[in-house]
Amino acid sequence: MPRRFRLLLTALALAALLWLLFAAAERALALAQRFLALPAALQWTLGGALAIFAAAGLSVLWWLLRPRRKRRPMPAPDRDSLEQRIDQLRSRGADTGALGSELAELDRRRASERVYVALFGEISTGKSSLIRALAPQAIAASDVRGGTTREVRHHDGALPDGRTLVLADVPGSREAGGEAHETLAREEALRAHAVIYLCAGDLNRQQADELRWLADFGKPLLLVMNKADQWDAAEREQLLAHLRQLSRGIASAVLAISAGGSERFQRTLADGRTETVERQRQPAIEPLLRALARLTARGAEGLESQRENAVLAGLHQRTGALEMQSRAEEAERIVRKYARRAVVGALAAVAPGSDLVIQGVLATGLTRALAQLHEVPVSDVQIEDFVRQARLTLRTGSSIVLAVAGNALKAFPGLGTLGGGVLHAFAYALIFDAMGRALSASLAERNTLDQDDAGARLKALLTDADGPRLRQLATLTLDAVRERDAPPP
Template identity: 85%
Template sequence: MSRRLRLLFSALAMAALLWLLFAAAERALALAQRFLALPTWLQWTLGGILLIFAAAGLSLLWWLLRPRRKRRPLPVPDRGSLEQRIGQLRERGADTGTLTAELGELDRRRASARVYVVLFGEISTGKSSLIRALAPHAQVASDARGGTTRDVGHYDGRLADGRTLVLADVPGSREAGGEAHETLAREEALRAHAVIYLCAGDLNRSQGDELHWLADFGKPLLLVLNKADQWTSVEREQLLTRLRQQSRGIASAVLAISAGGSERYQRQLADGSTESVERQRKPAIEPLLQALDRLTAPGAEGLENLRENAVLAGLHQRTGTLEARTRAEEAERIVRKYARRAIVGALAAVAPGSDLVIQGVLATGLTRALAELYGVKVSDVQIEDFVQQARLTLRTGTSIVLAVAGNALKAFPGLGTLGGGVLHAFAYALIFDSMGRALAASLAERHTLDQDDASARLKELLTDAGGTRLRQLATLTMDAMRERSSTD
């Protein structure tokens, strides 16, 4: 387009804009005159409505355009309290070796005063090629953990200013090996001072979740688009724009590189045939080196607090998971113990009504033991109310319990023909197993004695005719009968 045409179009656009401004001003003045001609009470009413709409519009505009707050890292526990929890778990027989080793690794890396950077991302994003580009000699670092964790490799790298760092190569997410490899990668990411998150295109949902997970632990992070040479400059800028939007408040920088590596292509020969050729692509990682230099400028000492917080926060979660699993195992043992006592009590109940006394005593003991296990303080009144509510639930569901018990016993040749005493004992086992499981699940989730929730769970378990649980209860009943027979 010639210069004269550009000037002409610019003049026409300016004239159109001025016309619109004059038309808007004229319309606004006309509306103002009509507004002033209205009665005073109507002016105040309309004015108030307009102010409300204006405030709502400004609020919506601020909500859309306001700068996003940085994600707050997860709360960090005190190390002393964390070690105390681990010690309590060890005393209860839990395997705390990995938790203790994690604390030892935390201290070892702090003492080494070296900067650790982990390469994180999905498979096929070019992590191995980037390792070779950042550490051309690829010598295993002297303090590598590769000897103990074969799926995590450590390599000595060097920045442009001569500073060294340790590069951690971890398994890619969505890799064969599944959850175990993903756990290794995430644990190593928490141990590192900084993270290079590598992608080869737009982020999918799982990658977005990983970024937010890393942000929750406050990890300094670079989002790196690899294989940038496969897009045009326009496509590359569009991708980078989307990645910046997806990682706003998370990534310190978003950049594009080409890690190099090998590629295969078909070459036409002079005789018309083709051959497969492999060649090495030259890496172009200068933007990453510069960003990495800025990110790690504080050094190991300056980044250590963030790294330690991430490790302790991760240990807090892992310890909580082990605590929950240990409590669940202990709850299982308590429930099994009281189910066995219920069987013995039912077999020994000969006087009319004595089984109801046994039922009440055992239910009270079961409730108290599980509440103590989960650290829930309950009064005698609460326990009595819960036992009474459980009795009402059982009274209305007696026929269902007996039907389930009778059907289960038929699966054991000879056991189902031993008489009503066995059926009664098995029904008690089913009742106390259901009550214990319902109460344990409710206490674990609600952290209080919620009678309605526990009763609802109890009803559901009483009607659950699952083969595995009933088979275990039948075996428990048979064992109790044999022991009683041997003592008679």
């Protein structure tokens, strides 16, 4: 474009800008004059409304443009309290071997004073090639089944400054083997001092979720886009910009590399025939080596506190899940025990079907036992109120309970012909099973004795004709009947 023409366009643009500024100033002065001409009360009202709208607009603008804060890692529990919880689980008969092994591995790696780096990412992102590039002596294979890393493998690698690293090759996301292999990968990522998250382009939803999960544990992280030689310069920069935006506040650095690996191409021979040739591409991982050197510059000792917090936070979650499982199993045993006692009490009652006269003490004991299991403090008054409300629920639903019990007994030849006492005994088994399950679920979720919530759950369970549950209760009733009718030794 000629210089004079550029100057002319610049002058026209400046003139248009000045005209817009003068027009805006003139409009603003006119509005100000009209505003000052209004009554004082209306001025205050209109001015306040404009101020509120302006403040709201500025708040929204600040929320959109403000720099994203770095994600704070989840708090880690105190190790002593965690070990006490594990000991309590062990005393209840829970399998805590994996939790104890995790604590032992935490201590072992601390004593080794070596830096562990986990290579994390989906299959087909070039993890095996990167392992070979970082640790040439490593043997990292893959095949058409979608990944063959069935366990965590460790390889020794070295940085340009001579420092050594332990590289952890973990199973890839969406690898053959499913959830078990993904659990292995995540646990190893928490044990590592730092993580290399490898992708081969833009991130999908699952990969973004994995990044946020790692950030929640405060892991020092490098987001690395492999196979960068597949994109031209403009495409590569666009992808990197988007990755930086997605990982803002999460990744310490976002970079592009080419881990090498093999490639196949068709070659035309002199006689016109073609053949498939496979050759190795040279890796280009210098940016990763520099970023990894910066990320691990503090050494194992400097990164150990973050690593320990991540491991303990992960153990806290795993211990909590095991506690829930153990508590659920114990609650099942308690409910089954009181359902059996209710059946025995109903069979021994002089007037079957009486309004929980014999069963009142059992209902009180069931409520107290479940509250103690879930560590929910309850008073005698609360227990009495809940039992009273449960009785009202059973009065209104007694016909439904008996109908469900009668239909269930028809599936057991011989059991339904043993008399009305068996029907009422089975009905009591249904009642106490439903009451126990409803109360246990409510206590676990709400951590308090919420009578309304437990009552609603009880109503739903009383009308639930679940086949396996009814068969278990019918078997329990039949066993009690046989024990009653068995001749004395």
